[in-house]
Amino acid sequence: MKVRATQAILECLLEQDVDTVFGYPGGTILNLYDELYRYQDKIKHILTAHEQGAAHAADGYARSTGKVGVCFATSGPGATNLTTGIATAYMDSSPVVFITCNVSEELLGKDSFQEVDITGIAMPITKATYLVRDPQTIPDIMRQAFAVAATGRPGPVLIDFLKNVTALNQTIDYEFIHWSENRNTSSIRRLAVSHGLKAPEPDLGDVEKLVEMIGQAQRPLLICGGGVVRGRAHEEFRALAERLDAPVAITVMGGGGFPGGHPLTTGMIGMHGSQASNVACNECDLLIAVGCRFSDRVALQPDTFASQAKIVQIDIDRSEIDKNVLTDHHIIGSAKRVLALLNERVPQYSHPEWKERILSLKEERQEGTGDRLTPSQILTAIHKAAPSGAIVSTDVGQHQMWSIQHFHFDYPGQLLTSGGFGTMGFGLGAAIGAQVGNPDKVVIHATGDGCFRMNCHELATVQYYHLPIITVVFNNGTLGMVRQWQHLIYKEHYSQTTLDRGPDFVKLAQAYGLKGRRVTNRAEMEQALQEALSCGCGYVIDCQVDIDEMVRPMVPGGAHITDFLLK
Amino acid sequence: MKRTFDTEKKLYTLALLVQDIPGVLSQVARLFSRKGYNIESIVSGESSQPGMTRITIVIQGDELMVNQIAAQCRKLIPVQVVKILEEDTSIQREFAMIKVMAVDRNTRDEVIQMANIFRANIIDVSRETLTVAVFGDKSKTSAFIKLMGDFGILEMAKTGTLAIERGRSALCDDNKLREEYNYGKNVL
Numbered sequence: 001m002k003v004r005a006t007q008a009i010l011e012c013l014l015e016q017d018v019d020t021v022f023g024y025p026g027g028t029i030l031n032l033y034d035e036l037y038r039y040q041d042k043i044k045h046i047l048t049a050h051e052q053g054a055a056h057a058a059d060g061y062a063r064s065t066g067k068v069g070v071c072f073a074t075s076g077p078g079a080t081n082l083t084t085g086i087a088t089a090y091m092d093s094s095p096v097v098f099i100t101c102n103v104s105e106e107l108l109g110k111d112s113f114q115e116v117d118i119t120g121i122a123m124p125i126t127k128a129t130y131l132v133r134d135p136q137t138i139p140d141i142m143r144q145a146f147a148v149a150a151t152g153r154p155g156p157v158l159i160d161f162l163k164n165v166t167a168l169n170q171t172i173d174y175e176f177i178h179w180s181e182n183r184n185t186s187s188i189r190r191l192a193v194s195h196g197l198k199a200p201e202p203d204l205g206d207v208e209k210l211v212e213m214i215g216q217a218q219r220p221l222l223i224c225g226g227g228v229v230r231g232r233a234h235e236e237f238r239a240l241a242e243r244l245d246a247p248v249a250i251t252v253m254g255g256g257g258f259p260g261g262h263p264l265t266t267g268m269i270g271m272h273g274s275q276a277s278n279v280a281c282n283e284c285d286l287l288i289a290v291g292c293r294f295s296d297r298v299a300l301q302p303d304t305f306a307s308q309a310k311i312v313q314i315d316i317d318r319s320e321i322d323k324n325v326l327t328d329h330h331i332i333g334s335a336k337r338v339l340a341l342l343n344e345r346v347p348q349y350s351h352p353e354w355k356e357r358i359l360s361l362k363e364e365r366q367e368g369t370g371d372r373l374t375p376s377q378i379l380t381a382i383h384k385a386a387p388s389g390a391i392v393s394t395d396v397g398q399h400q401m402w403s404i405q406h407f408h409f410d411y412p413g414q415l416l417t418s419g420g421f422g423t424m425g426f427g428l429g430a431a432i433g434a435q436v437g438n439p440d441k442v443v444i445h446a447t448g449d450g451c452f453r454m455n456c457h458e459l460a461t462v463q464y465y466h467l468p469i470i471t472v473v474f475n476n477g478t479l480g481m482v483r484q485w486q487h488l489i490y491k492e493h494y495s496q497t498t499l500d501r502g503p504d505f506v507k508l509a510q511a512y513g514l515k516g517r518r519v520t521n522r523a524e525m526e527q528a529l530q531e532a533l534s535c536g537c538g539y540v541i542d543c544q545v546d547i548d549e550m551v552r553p554m555v556p557g558g559a560h561i562t563d564f565l566l567k
Numbered sequence: 568m569k570r571t572f573d574t575e576k577k578l579y580t581l582a583l584l585v586q587d588i589p590g591v592l593s594q595v596a597r598l599f600s601r602k603g604y605n606i607e608s609i610v611s612g613e614s615s616q617p618g619m620t621r622i623t624i625v626i627q628g629d630e631l632m633v634n635q636i637a638a639q640c641r642k643l644i645p646v647q648v649v650k651i652l653e654e655d656t657s658i659q660r661e662f663a664m665i666k667v668m669a670v671d672r673n674t675r676d677e678v679i680q681m682a683n684i685f686r687a688n689i690i691d692v693s694r695e696t697l698t699v700a701v702f703g704d705k706s707k708t709s710a711f712i713k714l715m716g717d718f719g720i721l722e723m724a725k726t727g728t729l730a731i732e733r734g735r736s737a738l739c740d741d742n743k744l745r746e747e748y749n750y751g752k753n754v755l
């Protein structure tokens with residue numbers, strides 16, 4: 001069948017069951033937006049205030065739904081505005097297909113208006129980039145891009161169409177093939193064959209070896225990493241933890257991979273990890289890390305990390321093995337499949353003494369009772385008021401660590417946070433994507449006054465699409481996390497971190513047609529939350545927090561994992 | 568047992584088989600600069616398989632670092648195979664064309680003599696110069712270039728190192744490591 005090239009692009013989205021895209025139009029992508037106009041009944045487009053917001057929204061949509069996110073932008077500045085969002089998705093292995101359009105073939109390479117080599121720029125922050133110069137290749141490239149983004153270790157992919165490829169008089173041969181069937185017909189098959197790929201099945205010998213190691217271990221520890229979340233392997237992970245009767249430490253990216261309230265969990269591990277997690281890591285004799293790359297925020301000092309333990313890494317990406325920490329054994333495969341194979345083979349164990357040693361280190365959080373609102377009080381109030389499955393998206397800084405330490409995340413996609421790239425401004429965009437993808441869930445956006453300023457223009461998107469997102473600003477009048485380092489390590493030289501300036505966040509919310517309230521104590525916080533949950537529209541709670549609040553515990557970067565600077 | 572790695576810095580040779588598509592060479596080369604690795608030499612050319620290019624890269628580094636860079640290369644979608652070639656199980660060759668000043672007869676004779684000893688060929692002659700082509704392993708070409716330096720080299724064009732394994736071994740051979748890498752790239 002002959003169809004317009006632009007039609008083929010959108011039909012290829014429908015092949016993938018895409019019904020929502022985020023984006024921002026412009027000169028070179030006009031043709032595609034013209035086609036979108038004809039497809040508005042089938043594909044919903046969310047227009048954000050800025051391309052970065054669109055990128056984070058597509059990412060948040062992907063993380064919270066488990067589907068591939070899609071984001072459109074025009075050439076030049078539109079495309080470069082995406083880059084922080086692309087890098088954020090890349091560092092956290094989030095599957096997003098970014099679609100940009102570039103200038104026409106005859107203008108390419110001439111520094112034409114709004115021309116930029118976005119495939120070149122995006123190369124190190126994507127799994128793959130495609131520059132489409134021939135309209136006939138559209139179906140192949142679109143199908144391959146989605147397959148690459150979603151399979152193996154997921155991640156972002158960028159497709160850049162030359163404007164002439166999308167010309168409205170351009171037609172190509174096209175046949176709709178649903179994604180579940182197109183894997184055998186398109187270039188995907190050829191790609192798989194050329195790489196000699198077989199159905200990915202973990203090596204059984206490697207699995208058996210781990211079963212044996214488990215049998216010899218007296219003090220096993222499990223680490224739940226982002227791979228458990230991306231691989232939706234939470235049930236298998238939980239089953240293994242219970243079989244092993246072993247404590248479970250959770251990385252920032254692993255939040256939601258193991259129930260936060262489970263008796264076996266020791267909470268976060270690493271720089272702001274709990275005593276229990278970090279001590280367990282130091283004392284265990286077998287450490288099984290699932291989908292975790294031992295980043296410098298987890299394995300602060302790689303040489304002494306888990307020095308008494310045999311370290312086993314389970315990962316889908318072979319290049320993660322021995323990258324940051326040398327291991328004793330590894331199994332390559334999807335977390336879900338490897339854990340299922342282990343569960344078939346591992347008997348029930350019991351480690352009462354070891355468990356007692358570690359779990360007794362777990363501490364109850366101090367609430368703080370004075371008149372000043374503490375971060376803990378804010379989070380407890382949210383925890384009590386919000387339904388249990390509420391999605392929490394965070395920005396980056398102290399409020400991020402407080403939120404992750406405090407909340408219990410029970411399923412993959414419940415916590416949306418930029419763990420790998422640490423992108424300030426991620427939170428609101430991600431919350432928008434999550435709310436669009438999960439209209440029936442409550443979405444809480446926890447942010448700091450610095451981060452919120454970076455992307456607060458997306459309140460316009462929140463208002464326009466009637467997204468009842470609750471933004472909770474931990475307003476401490478400072479770039480808190482940076483200040484904390486300045487306080488502890490830089491002799492209290494508060495260089496350029498004090499935010500004694502506007503705007504008034506409540507008025508800002510109102511200016512965007514939303515509701516808002518400033519709160520200074522626990523009772524006001526509880527009232528504000530009730531209002532926010534019942535008002536049915538976006539709501540900003542401006543929480544006045546002391547400037548000197550700190551994230552505890554803390555181990556400085558590069559130090560031994562139990563050398564706490566703050567307890 | 569934790570794996571142990573050779574920490575001595577030395578030259579390593581990587582052989583890659585990649586799909587012949589635009590930008591693939593820059594994609595591979597960029598990985599090295601991104602990680603701060605210095606490429607000693609890079610050669611790219613046809614392979615025996617249609618549509619596939621063979622790239623040979625020599626880098627200076629220690630074993631862990633070379634493993635890591637090979638691992639990163641393997642992740643690129645157009646890259647089919649990456650293998651670190653061992654010095655004693657592979658053959659390494661390079662090729663150079665050297666234009667030397669040889670104005671008088673004595674110099675000419677001397678250059679030609681040297682060339683004979685090294686089994687190099689005179690491939691061009693002019694009134695003032697001789698152009699010599701030499702082929703061999705790195706130590707041979709380096710030694711020859713050094714000798715030619717005494718006569719005054721006007722210019723030189725030289726390839727990087729090309730390498731192939733001895734015996735029956737080939738890049739595409741199946742092995743567990745290769746399979747492990749391919750899981751991550753699986754698109755089925």
Ligand SMILES: Cc1ncc(C[n+]2csc(CCOP(=O)(O)OP(=O)(O)O)c2C)c(N)n1
Pocket residue numbers: 395396397398399400422423424447448449450451452474476478479480481482
């Ligand atoms: C785009 C970007 N710029 C700078 C940083 C460095 N940074 C990390 S945390 C932080 C402070 C964030 O301050 P705020 O939003 O007020 O949050 P708080 O730490 O006070 O909770 C900064 C500046 C970053 N992570 N991202």
